[in-house]
Amino acid sequence: xxxxxxxxxxxxxxxxxxxxxxxxxxxxxxxxxxxxxxxxxxxxxxxxxxxxxxxxxxxxxxxxxxxxxxxxxxxxxxxxxxxxxxxxxxxxxxxxxxxxxxxxxxxxxxxxxxxxxxxxxxxxxxxxxxxxxxxxxxxxxxxxxxxxxxxxxxxxxxxxxxxxxxxxxxxxxxxxxxxxxxxxxxxxxxxxxxxxxxxxxxxxxxxxxxxxxxxxxxxxxxxxxxxxxxxxxxxxxxxxxxxxxxxxxxxxxxxxxxxxxxxxxxxxxxxxxxxxxxxxxxxxxxxxxxxxxxxxxxxxxxxxxxxxxxxxxxxxxxxxxxxxxxxxxxxxxxxxxxxxxxxxxxxxxxxxxxxxxxxxxxxxxxxxxxxxxxxxxxxxxxxxxxxxxx
Ligand SMILES: C[S@@+](CC[C@H](N)C(=O)[O-])C[C@H]1O[C@@H](n2cnc3c(N)ncnc32)[C@H](O)[C@@H]1O
Numbered sequence: 001x002x003x004x005x006x007x008x009x010x011x012x013x014x015x016x017x018x019x020x021x022x023x024x025x026x027x028x029x030x031x032x033x034x035x036x037x038x039x040x041x042x043x044x045x046x047x048x049x050x051x052x053x054x055x056x057x058x059x060x061x062x063x064x065x066x067x068x069x070x071x072x073x074x075x076x077x078x079x080x081x082x083x084x085x086x087x088x089x090x091x092x093x094x095x096x097x098x099x100x101x102x103x104x105x106x107x108x109x110x111x112x113x114x115x116x117x118x119x120x121x122x123x124x125x126x127x128x129x130x131x132x133x134x135x136x137x138x139x140x141x142x143x144x145x146x147x148x149x150x151x152x153x154x155x156x157x158x159x160x161x162x163x164x165x166x167x168x169x170x171x172x173x174x175x176x177x178x179x180x181x182x183x184x185x186x187x188x189x190x191x192x193x194x195x196x197x198x199x200x201x202x203x204x205x206x207x208x209x210x211x212x213x214x215x216x217x218x219x220x221x222x223x224x225x226x227x228x229x230x231x232x233x234x235x236x237x238x239x240x241x242x243x244x245x246x247x248x249x250x251x252x253x254x255x256x257x258x259x260x261x262x263x264x265x266x267x268x269x270x271x272x273x274x275x276x277x278x279x280x281x282x283x284x285x286x287x288x289x290x291x292x293x294x295x296x297x298x299x300x301x302x303x304x305x306x307x308x309x310x311x312x313x314x315x316x317x318x319x320x321x322x323x324x325x326x327x328x329x330x331x332x333x334x335x336x337x338x339x340x341x342x343x344x345x346x347x348x349x350x351x352x353x354x355x356x357x358x359x360x361x362x363x364x365x366x367x368x369x370x371x372x373x374x375x376x377x378x379x380x381x382x383x384x385x386x387x388x389x390x
Contacts (some may be wrong), residue, residue, distance in 0.1 A: 036115050099114075173248050280319070289380060301370050312330050
């Protein structure tokens with residue numbers, strides 16, 4: 001259902017919320033929301049009241065058709081909704097519609113144009129993203145354990161072995177200050193920043209998700225390494241870099257998420273100098289996974305990507321198709337307790353995760369399921385650190 005349907009049904013309880021940030025796009029989002037409110041039977045509420053967790057408003061939003069308009073990929077509106085555990089809403093981001101932050105002049109004509117576009121869009125044209133109703137953290141449509149850990153649990157480091165595994169890879173890669181490093185699928189930028197701080201070298205992080213890149217930029221600035229680290233949104237299957245540009249690439253927990261693993265491996269090799277090295281961390285089976293194990297896996301932990309995991313040997317063969325040298329280091333899966341998690345993620349995020357765990361039964365249930373699953377099959381589950389060389 002989209003806004004058009006809201007209008008058709010003359011629903012009284014439709015609500016629009018908008019970012020009203022200081023930039024041109026924030027102003028635009030706010031004014032478009034007002035235009036929609038003034039033209040259609042829909043109420044406008046204050047996003048800041050959602051951020052302040054106003055009880056009455058949260059209850060109203062739980063039973064209302066809601067439209068959230070953000071200006072830019074900082075996604076304040078979306079984050080505020082997620083923080084309040086509201087997931088059943090339509091979402092529009094003005095940058096997705098082609099408007100550029102810092103370069104958009106807010107005119108009455110433009111406000112009308114965007115309000116009309118939103119009102120007349122249907123679910124198919126992606127101006128309004130129809131999010132599935134999520135009663136549970138894990139539904140058919142939301143079936144990726146990494147999304148769950150990132151979007152619902154709030155973790156920022158999302159690969160097996162955590163920081164310890166990253167430090168192992170970095171030691172094996174022998175990074176030096178004068179080197180240029182590419183962090184492929186950098187997520188929220190934790191590893192890129194860690195590398196820049198540890199070695200003082202130049203790092204570029206890329207990820208397919210624009211909002212992760214925006215968060216990574218803020219994180220690098222906060223840690224005083226934004227002169228060394230840059231981030232950009234890009235697809236690992238088609239890296240926007242010249243041949244032989246990097247000394248090192250690192251990719252953690254990403255091959256199991258891409259459609260074409262071989263293409264990503266070839267791209268990593270292409271952008272590396274002759275003799276350049278790549279470090280990969282990937283979930284790996286200790287023995288070939290039987291079909292019933294795989295079925296059970298995707299059912300129990302609700303992770304489509306699990307069917308992309310292969311054995312240590314199969315990963316090795318895959319890397320050997322592209323790289324001259326491949327070294328495999330296999331590890332048992334280890335588990336971060338809360339204290340370990342706080343050490344890695346930092347006190348603020350750690351406490352936030354603990355709070356969610358304690359107060360949100362759906363989160364707790366799925367986290368426990370995940371932990372139990374990984375503990376139940378030690379004969380299958382491990383992770384590999386693969387060091388490959390051009
Ligand atoms: C499990 S997370 C790991 C993130 C980070 N490397 C870490 O260790 O915390 C996987 C990441 O891969 C990114 N990703 C998935 N497919 C991608 C692609 N084709 N190109 C670039 N990034 C991709 C996701 O957006 C996500 O940030």
